[in-house]
Amino acid sequence: MPRIRTGIEDRPRRPNVALADQLAEELKSGRSSGQPIIYEQQFPTGKLRVTVVWDAWERLSLEERTDVILRAYDQAEGKGFRDRIALASGLTVPEAHAAGMLPVQIITALRRSDTVTLEECRQAMLDEGASTLFGPDHLQLRFATLEEAEAARQRLVKRLPESEQVWLVTQDVGPLADWSNSEDEG
Amino acid sequence: MPKKLIDRCQTDSIREFRLAARQRFNDGLALAAAGQRTGAIYMWGYTAEMTVKAAYFSLIGLAERATITWNSDLQPAIARGRQMNIFWPKPGEGHNIRAWTDLLIAVRALSAATQYPPPFGLELQRRGQRLEYLWRETLRYRKNYAYGYEMRQAREAAEWLLVNAYAL
Numbered sequence: 001m002p003r004i005r006t007g008i009e010d011r012p013r014r015p016n017v018a019l020a021d022q023l024a025e026e027l028k029s030g031r032s033s034g035q036p037i038i039y040e041q042q043f044p045t046g047k048l049r050v051t052v053v054w055d056a057w058e059r060l061s062l063e064e065r066t067d068v069i070l071r072a073y074d075q076a077e078g079k080g081f082r083d084r085i086a087l088a089s090g091l092t093v094p095e096a097h098a099a100g101m102l103p104v105q106i107i108t109a110l111r112r113s114d115t116v117t118l119e120e121c122r123q124a125m126l127d128e129g130a131s132t133l134f135g136p137d138h139l140q141l142r143f144a145t146l147e148e149a150e151a152a153r154q155r156l157v158k159r160l161p162e163s164e165q166v167w168l169v170t171q172d173v174g175p176l177a178d179w180s181n182s183e184d185e186g
Numbered sequence: 187m188p189k190k191l192i193d194r195c196q197t198d199s200i201r202e203f204r205l206a207a208r209q210r211f212n213d214g215l216a217l218a219a220a221g222q223r224t225g226a227i228y229m230w231g232y233t234a235e236m237t238v239k240a241a242y243f244s245l246i247g248l249a250e251r252a253t254i255t256w257n258s259d260l261q262p263a264i265a266r267g268r269q270m271n272i273f274w275p276k277p278g279e280g281h282n283i284r285a286w287t288d289l290l291i292a293v294r295a296l297s298a299a300t301q302y303p304p305p306f307g308l309e310l311q312r313r314g315q316r317l318e319y320l321w322r323e324t325l326r327y328r329k330n331y332a333y334g335y336e337m338r339q340a341r342e343a344a345e346w347l348l349v350n351a352y353a354l
Contacts, residue, residue, distance in 0.1 A: 041271075043295040051271070062284065063315040070308070083304035086295040087288060087311055091273055099273040 015067035019056060023072035033155060035093075035129040039101075039144070047086040053096045055131050065090025093131030093142060102142035103172040104149040106156070109165070116163045124159050128152050146171065198254040200243050203236035204351060210236070211348055218341065223332035224325060230344035231283065231321030237347045238286045238314070241354035245293060245300065256280070263289065281323040287314025290354065310354065313343040 026036055036054035043049065050069060057065050069088040073081050096102050106128075108121045122139060126132075129152075130141035143149040149169045157164050196202045214229035242263060243254060254260065260280050267274050267289040274285040291307045294300045302310065320332075320340045332340075347354070 043292075043301075045295055045298045045301045047295040047301055049292060049295070061315065061319050063312055063319065066308070066311065066315065082308070085304075086301065086307050087291050088308065089273065089288070089311075095273055098275065099271055100268060101271045 015071045016060065016064065017071075019060075020068045020071040020075065022056075023052065023054075023068060024075035027072060027076035033128050033152060035131075037129065043086065046084065048084050049087045050085055050089070051096070051101070052088075052090045053093055053101070054090060055092050055133050057090045057092050058133060060090070062090065092133055093140065094133050097140070097142055102144055104143040104146055105170050105172075106141045106143075106149055106153055107168050107170055109168050111165075114163070114166055116160045116166060120160055121163070121166060124156050127159075128156060199251050200240045200248060200254070201250045203240040203254075207233045207236040207240070207348060207351070211344060214341065214344070218337060223334065223337040224328075224330055226337055227321055227332050227340040228325045230340045231281075231317060231323070231325070233344040234283050234313070234317050234321075234347050235281055235286065235323075237344075237351050238283060238290060238354065241351065242286060242290045242293070245290065266293075278323055282318070283321065284314040284318035287311060306353070309346075310350075313346050316340075316343045 023036060027038065036052050036056070039049075039051040039053070041049040041051070050073070052065070052069055060068070066088045069090055070082050070085065073085065073088075091099065091101070093102065106125070108118075108125070110116070110118055110121060125139055125141045128141055130139045132139060134140045141152065143152065146169065153167045153169060156167050160166075210229045211233040214226040214233065217223075217229060218226035239254075239260075243259065244250075248254070248259070264274060264279050264285075267285055270289070270292050272285055272288045272292065274282060279285070287310055291302065291311055294302055294307070301307075316339055320336055320343075
């Protein structure tokens with residue numbers, strides 16, 4: 001009778017190398033605006049929960065996103081760094097918003113008398129990290145805190161002089177909205 | 187007159203979850219052997235769900251036989267997860283294996299005494315993510331036929347959780 005021993009390890013995974021390279025560069029660059037937004041939440045134990053908010057995740061499974069994040073950290077911080085990571089998650093902006101992570105938003109209130117154009121505002125918002133995934137005509141520029149939003153608003157004003165009155169900061173209120181009726185909660 | 191099946195069942199508890207997880211795993215194997223791939227995945231999803239929930243409630247100190255209820259236990263756990271910014275969609279919230287797994291890892295990471303040694307936590311997270319891709323409790327309402335590789339992936343993930351149930 002044959003006695004066959006096998007491991008239960010997964011097959012080797014090949015993360016999306018191009019995205020991992022791009023994310024590694026972002027980790028090293030320390031840019032102050034734009035996507036991806038990288039949150040590193042430190043637990044009291046020193047372990048990290050890394051959440052990368054990035055619309056580029058859209059077509060990747062959660063598992064693939066985690067692989068990309070870990071590979072990017074390997075590249076940017078060295079191989080040993082992943083031992084510090086307890087959780088690594090990738091979310092698109094709409095997903096992060098639904099998770100309650102991005103309750104603050106900058107919206108435009110453009111008037112006819114304003115000297116900046118809608119297209120200029122749109123491009124500036126995209127460069128700041130606005131998401132197009134809420135719908136083609138529904139750009140959303142979202143943040144975790146009022147401070148982050150205010151810093152972004154100042155950058156927008158600097159980029160587009162005389163747009164001070166155009167940018168409004170708003171904050172979601174109330175509990176996480178139900179996306180739809182739950183089919184089975186328990 | 188023998189008691190009815192429903193009347194013979196215990197209330198939800200860590201102990202019951204763990205025992206039922208093993209039973210559902212075997213149910214899944216029987217279905218898989220009969221070529222019922224979707225049914226097999228359906229069972230293995232519950233294997234995973236109960237295993238992870240049992241681990242979480244054990245971690246927070248619930249007694250093995252204490253009754254677990256929606257209002258007293260499940261809902262507060264989900265609320266805690268959302269407070270920790272875990273991505274936890276409302277539909278099917280009680281059954282979201284990936285979110286429960288993330289919660290378990292995050293709560294363990296709060297204390298040096300309970301944190302997972304690397305790379306165990308990331309391996310656990312991966313199993314939760316894999317099952318999110320393959321399983322919903324609403325599979326029971328759907329008529330479809332799973333691919334062979336999907337069945338294999340679901341079995342491997344559920345099996346890994348079951349094998350490591352007491353280390354979670």
